[in-house]
Amino acid sequence: MCLAVPGRVLSITEADGVPMAEVDFGGVRKEVCLQYVPDVRVGEYVIVHVGFAIQQLDEESARQTLANFERMGILEEEFGEVPRRVQ
Amino acid sequence: MKYLDEFSDPALAARLVEQIHAATTRPWAMMEVCGGQTHSIIRHGIDQLLPDGVEMIHGPGCPVCVTPLEVIDKALAIAARPGVIFCSFGDMLRVPGSGQDLFGVKSAGGDVRVVYSPMDALKLARENPDRQVVFFGIGFETTAPANAMTVHQARRLGLTNFSLLVSHVLVPPAIAAIMESPRCRVQAFLAAGHVCSVMGTREYPPLAEKYGVPIVVTGFEPLDILEGIRQTVTLLEAGRAEVRNAYPRAVRDEGNPAAMAMLRDVFEVTDRTWRGIGEIPGSGWRLSPRYREFDAELRFDVGGLHTAESPLCRSGEVLQGLLKPHECAAFGKQCTPRTPLGATMVSSEGACAAYYAYRLVTHS
Amino acid sequence: MTLDFESWTCPVPLRDTPAIVLGHGGGGAMSAELVQHLFLPGYGSAGAPGELGDCAVLEVAGARLAFSTDGFVVKPMVFPGGSIGDLAVNGTVNDLAMSGATPLYLSAAFILQEGTALAEIGRIAEAMGAAARAAGVRLVTGDTKVVDNGSGDGVFITTAGIGVVPDGVDIRPGRASPGDAILISGDLGEHGVAVLSCREGLTFGTEVRSDTAPLHGLVAAMLATEADVHVLRDPTRGGVAAALNEIAKAAGVGVELVERDLPVPGEVADACSLLGLDPLQVANEGKLIAFVPAERADELLEAMRAHPYGKNARRIGTCVPDHPGMVVARTALGGTRVISMPIGEQLPRIC
Numbered sequence: 001m002c003l004a005v006p007g008r009v010l011s012i013t014e015a016d017g018v019p020m021a022e023v024d025f026g027g028v029r030k031e032v033c034l035q036y037v038p039d040v041r042v043g044e045y046v047i048v049h050v051g052f053a054i055q056q057l058d059e060e061s062a063r064q065t066l067a068n069f070e071r072m073g074i075l076e077e078e079f080g081e082v083p084r085r086v087q
Numbered sequence: 088m089k090y091l092d093e094f095s096d097p098a099l100a101a102r103l104v105e106q107i108h109a110a111t112t113r114p115w116a117m118m119e120v121c122g123g124q125t126h127s128i129i130r131h132g133i134d135q136l137l138p139d140g141v142e143m144i145h146g147p148g149c150p151v152c153v154t155p156l157e158v159i160d161k162a163l164a165i166a167a168r169p170g171v172i173f174c175s176f177g178d179m180l181r182v183p184g185s186g187q188d189l190f191g192v193k194s195a196g197g198d199v200r201v202v203y204s205p206m207d208a209l210k211l212a213r214e215n216p217d218r219q220v221v222f223f224g225i226g227f228e229t230t231a232p233a234n235a236m237t238v239h240q241a242r243r244l245g246l247t248n249f250s251l252l253v254s255h256v257l258v259p260p261a262i263a264a265i266m267e268s269p270r271c272r273v274q275a276f277l278a279a280g281h282v283c284s285v286m287g288t289r290e291y292p293p294l295a296e297k298y299g300v301p302i303v304v305t306g307f308e309p310l311d312i313l314e315g316i317r318q319t320v321t322l323l324e325a326g327r328a329e330v331r332n333a334y335p336r337a338v339r340d341e342g343n344p345a346a347m348a349m350l351r352d353v354f355e356v357t358d359r360t361w362r363g364i365g366e367i368p369g370s371g372w373r374l375s376p377r378y379r380e381f382d383a384e385l386r387f388d389v390g391g392l393h394t395a396e397s398p399l400c401r402s403g404e405v406l407q408g409l410l411k412p413h414e415c416a417a418f419g420k421q422c423t424p425r426t427p428l429g430a431t432m433v434s435s436e437g438a439c440a441a442y443y444a445y446r447l448v449t450h451s
Numbered sequence: 452m453t454l455d456f457e458s459w460t461c462p463v464p465l466r467d468t469p470a471i472v473l474g475h476g477g478g479g480a481m482s483a484e485l486v487q488h489l490f491l492p493g494y495g496s497a498g499a500p501g502e503l504g505d506c507a508v509l510e511v512a513g514a515r516l517a518f519s520t521d522g523f524v525v526k527p528m529v530f531p532g533g534s535i536g537d538l539a540v541n542g543t544v545n546d547l548a549m550s551g552a553t554p555l556y557l558s559a560a561f562i563l564q565e566g567t568a569l570a571e572i573g574r575i576a577e578a579m580g581a582a583a584r585a586a587g588v589r590l591v592t593g594d595t596k597v598v599d600n601g602s603g604d605g606v607f608i609t610t611a612g613i614g615v616v617p618d619g620v621d622i623r624p625g626r627a628s629p630g631d632a633i634l635i636s637g638d639l640g641e642h643g644v645a646v647l648s649c650r651e652g653l654t655f656g657t658e659v660r661s662d663t664a665p666l667h668g669l670v671a672a673m674l675a676t677e678a679d680v681h682v683l684r685d686p687t688r689g690g691v692a693a694a695l696n697e698i699a700k701a702a703g704v705g706v707e708l709v710e711r712d713l714p715v716p717g718e719v720a721d722a723c724s725l726l727g728l729d730p731l732q733v734a735n736e737g738k739l740i741a742f743v744p745a746e747r748a749d750e751l752l753e754a755m756r757a758h759p760y761g762k763n764a765r766r767i768g769t770c771v772p773d774h775p776g777m778v779v780a781r782t783a784l785g786g787t788r789v790i791s792m793p794i795g796e797q798l799p800r801i802c
């Protein structure tokens with residue numbers, strides 16, 4: 001798997017030739033290696049696993065996904081379909 | 088935490104559950120190949136919200152519990168040596184080898200340390216030039232870039248007292264092995280989102296086509312998992328063996344090119360034994376010849392150590408979805424998280440351990 | 452390629468360890484096994500006559516005395532919000548308070564490693580003095596031993612304490628009854644997260660501070676309502692998960708939590724997400740859990756909220772006759788999960 005969580009880049013530095021960042025996880029801050037997300041900028045979100053940013057989080061996509069969930073079901077109500085009840 | 092909390096919203100989850108119910112007309116068996124997803128499913132009781140007959144099979148997705156016994160025994164042998172600082176992710180410490188676990192080695196005087204990141208092990212090597220520092224480099228494709236970076240940096244910094252005990256495993260060959268099994272009843276896969284954050288999605292269409300199964304790249308929060316299941320059911324109902332990405336905020340089709348380039352440099356594909364499963368050809372990574380000098384197996388000469396796994400538990404069938412954890416005669420009796428018989432009980436994310444921890448007794 | 456799944460195998464079990472491992476001190480199942488399978492058989496008829504708890508209540512010359520002891524080995528010794536000195540006083544004060552007792556006197560034994568700076572020990576002593584004054588108890592006796600460099604780890608402290616249990620008060624795990632409301636005095640997980648944040652190999656930045664505090668004042672405020680409080684427990688090592696499992700087992704009752712009612716501060720939740728920990732298993736040092744008759748719950752909550760250490764008190768669940776010995780939580784999504792007894796040490800997960 002792999003336990004990986006999104007955090008916001010607070011600042012970027014360099015240590016021994018490796019780009020490092022302080023990343024904020026809702027108030028908890030941790031040093032994170034940015035070697036694999038060279039283009040990320042301060043203020044952007046990264047997905048962090050064992051101290052490494054493994055991917056930049058696409059905020060637009062996140063909003064889009066949530067908006068899709070919000071719309072879901074409502075569309076059906078418009079079409080007059082009643083979704084089956086949960087158990 | 089932003090982008091975590093929003094994806095746990097109970098009201099939106101209820102809508103997704105309704106959608107899944109509305110889309111389902113018949114029983115389906117799908118497998119998640121990711122310990123984190125298994126954890127999340129059980130932790131939030133997601134499987135109890137699904138329509139009757141929609142079954143989640145918890146696959147061999149926990150890198151901790153599939154690490155082969157032999158490699159654990161090698162780790163124990165290295166960690167017990169004087170002058171060695173043996174560093175590991177926390178959850179590896181209680182995984183038993185054939186005699187004891189890393190806690191036992193520590194209790195007997197071995198210098199075993201838990202680190203959060205592999206880079207912390209590298210830091211220890213720099214701070215302790217007179218000691219040999221070994222990092223236990225396990226994990227799927229998600230963790231491999233972090234572990235790769237340690238040897239890359241060790242070489243750049245000229246560190247001669249750092250090495251890596253490597254036991255990496257790969258998801259796509261495991262999916263193929265599961266589908267090749269004669270009794271396979273998996274009809275679709277939720278692919279592990281963070282593995283795909285690194286590796287992208289391009290390995291999956293050939294698998295979907297060859298085995299006729301939909302594969303949906305799925306995240307880890309409750310809404311992500313429900314959306315993965317919803318898309319999977321939709322594809323199954325439509326009879327379409329296609330690949331979808333239900334976790335686009337963290338997964339791009341091309342993966343992470345910088346990480347993949349590092350992986351190609353540091354590792355090469357090898358056959359790998361999966362604990363409780365057996366050898367799956369081409370299912371692992373080991374250090375490439377360019378980095379062999381950082382291979383702890385060679386440095387500490389434990390390559391000759393061989394351990395056979397003994398035939399006691401049925402975790403192979405559990406991993407394959409042929410047996411629910413609580414249907415095993417040993418479950419909760421001889422086999423508990425405290426005294427694990429097999430891989431699936433070893434890690435807190437193993438299917439059996441997850442059942443043991445979270446499942447209501449009324450279900451067993 | 453075809454794998455024969457029928458013959459897939461896995462390894463021989465790891466049975467009980469022949470030597471002490473860290474998990475034996477984790478406050479979970481391994482700690483309990485050590486007591487059950489080693490200490491009690493060793494004590495034989497000299498062992499405890501009744502329920503085993505963090506605190507014994509004993510009739511002595513007509514008075515009911517509460518008696519408790521606790522060892523402190525925290526690493527690092529100073530952490531955000533407190534130090535080993537605060538814990539050594541508050542920990543024992545709280546163990547006494549969980550029987551409803553008014554704590555009176557403490558002893559303190561120090562095991563010091565050769566080479567430990569006197570200034571450091573002085574700071575610990577000052578912290579203990581301040582904590583004792585704040586709790587209204589006196590440190591009246593003690594002992595000091597020194598071990599070779601390398602045999603200890605800086606400073607270990609053992610405190611013992613006695614207090615007096617008021618007439619008519621009978622608070623112990625065995626009294627948990629189906630129907631009881633389960634209350635918590637405030638936010639969860641702060642101490643454990645504060646300590647983890649400065650532990651070697653894990654360090655992270657956080658504003659979370661240890662909640663270490665003496666709780667007997669809060670208990671007194673609860674007892675002043677004259678409600679029949681059945682059980683009190685401070686969820687320290689092993690967290691709420693261990694405390695509730697112990698109570699469920701001791702009383703042969705089930706526990707049902709409502710997850711969305713658990714007061715987990717955002718930063719604690721985020722630190723737990725980052726490290727893969729369950730907030731229910733993280734230690735607290737200034738919180739209590741209470742099992743009380745449901746019809747008195749609101750009144751008790753009001754009394755708790757009026758006290759500085761109970762401001763965020765709330766009801767988190769119910770004691771039930773079903774699934775005796777087991778703790779179950781209703782998840783926010785409407786499913787259920789079992790809250791199991793933690794086994795040994797809490798370990799950060801990668802997966």
